[in-house]
Amino acid sequence: MSLRLSHTTWDALDPYAVAxxxxxxxxxxxxxxxxxKPGSDECYLVSPDGYTILFFKVPDAKRVKNRAHMDLxxxxxxxxxxxxxxLALGATLAEDRREDLGWAVMQDPEGNEFCILR
Structure with missing residues (x-):
């Protein structure tokens, strides 16, 4: 008996905009x-490999650091x-660790962290 990962869900105030x-x-x-579409409660994206991310509407904004994030x-x-x-797409640079650790900690338009690796 086992489980498989169906998809990863990200909470969002505006699922369409974040997606x-x-x-x-x-x-x-x-x-x-x-x-x-704009105003949707949920928007799905799928990778070429079939991995799925769901952006799901929630009523409250992100308040603390993510406990998990994507490394790209x-x-x-x-x-x-x-x-x-x-940055040109609307991300912000949260922490620049390129010189010492080799990655940049970024935030999407709703503040969700992700890293871009060397």
Missing amino acids: EFWRALLGWEIQEPECY ASEDSTRDEQVERA
């Missing part, structure tokens, strides 16, 4: 396009190019 940020950043496809590595450019691209 659009991540879709632009990751280049993932929309899953369930009939639900993927570039497949076709430098880490610094990806940091600049994330």
Whole structure:
């Protein structure tokens, strides 16, 4: 008897807006396009490998640091190019650890942390 990971859920005040940020950043496809629109309570994205993220509407804003986050590595450019691209898409740089640890701690438009690795 075992379990498999179905998907990962991220709470969001505006699921569509947060999903659009991540879709632009990751280049993932929309899953369930009939639900993927402004004002939706949930928006799904799926990776080329079939991994799914759900952005789910909640009434309260993020208040503390995430207990889990995504670590991202570039497949076709430098880490610094990806940091600049994330900033242009609406991310913020939360902590710059590129010189000592090799990654940049970023936040999406609703403050969810993620790292871009060397």
